[in-house]
Amino acid sequence: FRGRMALDLRLSQVRTGVAWEEVSIMDEKNIPIRTYQVCNVMEPSQSNWLRTDWIPRSGAQRIYVEIKFTLRDCNSLPGVTGTCKETFNLYYYESNNDREHYIRESNFLKIDTVAADESFTQVDIGDRIMKLNTEVRNVKVTTRKGFYLAFQDVGACIALISVRVFYKTCPLSIRNLATFPDTNTGADTSSLVEVRGSCVNQSEEREEPKMYCGADGEWLVPIGGCVCNPGYEEKGGACQALLTSADISKCCTETQPKTPNKPPSAPQQLISEVNETSVVLEWSAPLRLGGRTDIRYKAGSLGDVLFSPQQSGLGATRVCVSELQAHTRYTFTIGARNGVSQGHTARARESVSVTLTTNQAAPSPVTSIQASDVTRHDVSLAWQQPDRANGVILEYEVKYYEKNQKERSYRIMKTASRSADITGLNPLTVYVFHVRARTAAGYGEFSAPFEFSTNSDPLPLIGNAANSTLLLLSISGGVVLLLISTTVFIISHRRGQYSKAKQDLEEEKHLNPGVRIYVDPFTYEDPDQAVHEFAKEIDASNIHIEKVIGIGEFGEVCSGCLRLQGKREIYVAIKSLKAGYTDKQRRDFLSEASIMGQFDHPNIIRLEGVVTRCKPVMIITEYMENGSLNTFLRKHDGQFTVIQLVGMLRGIVSGMKYLSDMSYVHRDLAARNILVNSNLVCKVSDFGLSRVLEDESEAAYTTQIPIRWTAPEAIAYRKFTPASDTWSYGVVMWEVMSYGERPYWDMSNQDVIKAIDEGYRLPPPMDCPVCLHQLMLDCWQRDRIHRPSFTQILNILDKLIRNPTTTLRRTGGERPVPTLLEPVGGPEFVSVWSVEYWLQAIGMDMYRDTLTAAGYTSPDSLLTLTQQDMASIGIVTPSHQDQILASVQQVLLSHMQQIEEQMQDSMVPV
Numbered sequence: 001f002r003g004r005m006a007l008d009l010r011l012s013q014v015r016t017g018v019a020w021e022e023v024s025i026m027d028e029k030n031i032p033i034r035t036y037q038v039c040n041v042m043e044p045s046q047s048n049w050l051r052t053d054w055i056p057r058s059g060a061q062r063i064y065v066e067i068k069f070t071l072r073d074c075n076s077l078p079g080v081t082g083t084c085k086e087t088f089n090l091y092y093y094e095s096n097n098d099r100e101h102y103i104r105e106s107n108f109l110k111i112d113t114v115a116a117d118e119s120f121t122q123v124d125i126g127d128r129i130m131k132l133n134t135e136v137r138n139v140k141v142t143t144r145k146g147f148y149l150a151f152q153d154v155g156a157c158i159a160l161i162s163v164r165v166f167y168k169t170c171p172l173s174i175r176n177l178a179t180f181p182d183t184n185t186g187a188d189t190s191s192l193v194e195v196r197g198s199c200v201n202q203s204e205e206r207e208e209p210k211m212y213c214g215a216d217g218e219w220l221v222p223i224g225g226c227v228c229n230p231g232y233e234e235k236g237g238a239c240q241a242l243l244t245s246a247d248i249s250k251c252c253t254e255t256q257p258k259t260p261n262k263p264p265s266a267p268q269q270l271i272s273e274v275n276e277t278s279v280v281l282e283w284s285a286p287l288r289l290g291g292r293t294d295i296r297y298k299a300g301s302l303g304d305v306l307f308s309p310q311q312s313g314l315g316a317t318r319v320c321v322s323e324l325q326a327h328t329r330y331t332f333t334i335g336a337r338n339g340v341s342q343g344h345t346a347r348a349r350e351s352v353s354v355t356l357t358t359n360q361a362a363p364s365p366v367t368s369i370q371a372s373d374v375t376r377h378d379v380s381l382a383w384q385q386p387d388r389a390n391g392v393i394l395e396y397e398v399k400y401y402e403k404n405q406k407e408r409s410y411r412i413m414k415t416a417s418r419s420a421d422i423t424g425l426n427p428l429t430v431y432v433f434h435v436r437a438r439t440a441a442g443y444g445e446f447s448a449p450f451e452f453s454t455n456s457d458p459l460p461l462i463g464n465a466a467n468s469t470l471l472l473l474s475i476s477g478g479v480v481l482l483l484i485s486t487t488v489f490i491i492s493h494r495r496g497q498y499s500k501a502k503q504d505l506e507e508e509k510h511l512n513p514g515v516r517i518y519v520d521p522f523t524y525e526d527p528d529q530a531v532h533e534f535a536k537e538i539d540a541s542n543i544h545i546e547k548v549i550g551i552g553e554f555g556e557v558c559s560g561c562l563r564l565q566g567k568r569e570i571y572v573a574i575k576s577l578k579a580g581y582t583d584k585q586r587r588d589f590l591s592e593a594s595i596m597g598q599f600d601h602p603n604i605i606r607l608e609g610v611v612t613r614c615k616p617v618m619i620i621t622e623y624m625e626n627g628s629l630n631t632f633l634r635k636h637d638g639q640f641t642v643i644q645l646v647g648m649l650r651g652i653v654s655g656m657k658y659l660s661d662m663s664y665v666h667r668d669l670a671a672r673n674i675l676v677n678s679n680l681v682c683k684v685s686d687f688g689l690s691r692v693l694e695d696e697s698e699a700a701y702t703t704q705i706p707i708r709w710t711a712p713e714a715i716a717y718r719k720f721t722p723a724s725d726t727w728s729y730g731v732v733m734w735e736v737m738s739y740g741e742r743p744y745w746d747m748s749n750q751d752v753i754k755a756i757d758e759g760y761r762l763p764p765p766m767d768c769p770v771c772l773h774q775l776m777l778d779c780w781q782r783d784r785i786h787r788p789s790f791t792q793i794l795n796i797l798d799k800l801i802r803n804p805t806t807t808l809r810r811t812g813g814e815r816p817v818p819t820l821l822e823p824v825g826g827p828e829f830v831s832v833w834s835v836e837y838w839l840q841a842i843g844m845d846m847y848r849d850t851l852t853a854a855g856y857t858s859p860d861s862l863l864t865l866t867q868q869d870m871a872s873i874g875i876v877t878p879s880h881q882d883q884i885l886a887s888v889q890q891v892l893l894s895h896m897q898q899i900e901e902q903m904q905d906s907m908v909p910v
């Protein structure tokens with residue numbers, strides 16, 4: 001099978017007499033299979049090794065190991081507390097020797113600790129049910145001709161069912177009349193292998209043809225190409241001789257060409273890899289290509305599933321299918337087509353199919369833990385149901401321990417509800433809590449740590465609805481921020497009150513900035529005069545520096561506290577100018593404060609003031625708990641919902657609209673220059689001017705431009721305008737949707753410039769809705785007048801977030817699923833929001849008056865609804881709160897989908 005070295009591994013025991021045993025068992029379909037098993041759970045300190053024979057590397061640089069295994073849940077084994085484990089370790093050892101008899105254990109390098117997504121338990125009737133886990137790990141192997149793999153058991157009850165080892169290649173491909181050979185992917189998960197193509201027959205190089213082979217086996221960024229020689233024309237990726245008049249007359253007399261092109265035969269060797277509720281399908285090219293090279297594949301399945309990179313027109317022999325239901329049977333078909341295939345769908349003889357069952361999936365992590373009624377010994381915790389429960393939640397488990405004890409000793413409490421009263425705590429002690437949910441599929445992951453300190457009072461200090469709850473920001477995927485000291489609590493509480501309505505109000509203030517235009521501080525003769533015009537001088541004694549948090553262009557960035565007379569102490573970021581600066585450096589450094597001080601918007605970093613009268617010179621700004629956006633997203637890869645990501649993008653564009661309304665052009669908009677606070681609010685920062693004014697000579701200037709983020713006209717002839725900021729905004733959208741991936745990966749700046757010039761644009765990041773990618777493409781229009789303005793982008797994102805009040809084309813005439821959009825009349829339904837209809841559809845109409853009276857009359861207003869909000873207006877039953885919140889989510893998602901469908905209909909490829 002192309003792209004894989006599929007191996008049936010023979011496992012051999014490193015030492016005889018150890019715990020692993022070769023055992024034959026029956027699989028779910030009652031077919032006998034051979035397994036390796038170990039189950040030494042009663043004795044402590046186990047270390048039982050099992051290793052494979054030598055595996056040749058065959059030129060691969062990164063290998064993938066897929067392990068299928070079952071693992072027994074320790075809770076189901078009586079009397080094994082403390083000794084029983086639920087993981088094993090995977091190791092490798094590179095070697096040129098294909099027959100090593102003995103390899104010292106310490107020579108093996110660890111790949112990973114492998115845990116089961118599902119462990120199996122003995123059910124009451126004494127009948128064992130076996131649940132299969134599939135885990136894939138990968139590792140770089142570049143130093144020897146081959147390698148050995150080893151499995152170390154540390155006291156678990158495991159059966160290894162199968163081990164598959166493979167590597168990935170980008171398959172032979174023809175682009176721009178150049179052939180690119182079957183190429184092994186690079187050694188690193190982010191590496192791109194640069195490959196030079198060779199011109200097809202009867203063609204010659206127009207510009208050196210190049211492509212990059214990505215780590216996933218996909219070809220990326222074709223550059224250059226070939227052109228057909230005179231007398232030949234391009235057809236289906238090849239150069240064919242132009243017909244002479246003699247040919248034409250001959251052709252006209254013949255009824256059939258001698259060797260007509262045909263549709264391809266079916267793709268071969270379709271294999272599937274199930275990972276919980278997603279599947280990767282891979283296949284090989286058809287045996288017969290029908291005499292053509294323009295083969296494309298189309299994947300098919302019943303039901304609502306998501307294909308990526310796309311469902312049809314696939315050039316590569318691989319597709320990922322996600323959003324499948326847990327534990328459900330699916331049939332997938334892959335059809336092959338070429339330019340002479342008839343109709344829209346592949347016929348049976350042109351397709352191949354596979355049927356499989358998805359795994360059960362454990363629930364996603366619990367989010368939004370809140371603490372209330374904190375006393376010296378007790379606390380009440382409450383949390384929300386996981387975003388994806390993937391089944392009925394049977395119970396929750398709360399694990400907690402004293403922070404300074406780490407996890408050396410912890411306590412576990414189980415509860416069927418979404419709350420728990422924890423008692424018997426020590427006073428004035430910081431505790432760490434984690435909560436996880438369990439369904440029939442097993443436990444989900446624990447939530448991120450939630451910390452708080454008990455106090456010294458016997459009665460709750462914080463316990464009433466108005467100012468009681470330690471509200472932690474809920475991030476789907478379970479990132480919860482830590483709140484420890486009272487000071488932090490106060491700040492966080494203030495920000496916790498952040499609401500959309502309030503933000504709207506604040507934004508409204510800025511809707512009409514009138515004639516206020518940004519003033520370039522360099523127009524002032526005396527730079528200090530500019531600073532003092534726009535920034536407040538702060539006395540250094542009011543600043544208390546706590547720690548260094550980073551390095552900026554001019555010196556350290558610290559965090560600390562600022563206490564101004566008559567005001568509450570606030571947490572701030574402090575940028576300082578390093579010693580030994582020149583006058584020019586001081587001026588450039590302070591120019592940022594002069595610029596920032598002119599802005600006042602919720603999505604622009606706020607200047608608190610400057611220290612210029614003593615050293616070091618400092619700029620004080622509001623503190624952003626989550627630091628810069630690119631680092632933050634990388635840390636939380638895959639943990640946010642699309643709506644949360646779009647929420648961040650909305651904030652950024654709102655700030656950019658404000659800047660462009662003030663005629664300020666940022667010139668360096670990038671995720672690294674956006675800061676994120678604890679409420680996930682994104683703010684534009686970095687208004688340094690040095691990059692603009694540094695050196696006016698063209699060459700020096702170009703080296704300072706952040707090429708990957710900058711519009712072509714700004715690179716080529718320094719045309720910086722709001723439209724060039726729009727281009728950069730498109731790149732920021734891409735960074736956000738790809739969780740901080742580097743734009744254009746590790747391509748060189750020169751290649752980026754060339755690729756952009758040739759019309760190449762960044763592809764949609766994984767799981768990125770089509771409509772958002774379309775918006776990025778709009779921001780990257782070559783002609784800047786065709787790019788959307790920030791006002792337009794803001795409107796589009798708002799439309800995506802809000803429930804539609806505009807016409808949305810639906811695909812059929814069926815009644816809506818209870819996604820709660822009321823259809824009214826006509827074949828082209830107009831979806832109208834009605835709170836009444838929505839509540840009725842989810843059986844919650846008893847809250848109609850309550851919600852309406854509190855101002856929740858539009859889906860927009862519901863966007864920020866939290867459990868606290870509901871509790872405060874009298875919706876107190878947890879199950880009702882859950883139902884309402886889940887439904888709000890559903891409305892938003894269904895809306896995103898509908899917009900996506902609509903955009904797909906009208907999409908024009910670039």
Ligand code: ACK
Nearest residue numbers: 550551552557573622623624627628631
């Ligand atoms: O990614 P980070 O943690 O966020 O590292 C950089 C570092 O300082 C150098 O710029 C952080 N930083 C800058 N300004 C602020 C701020 N206002 N609040 C919090 N962190 C900041 C930035």
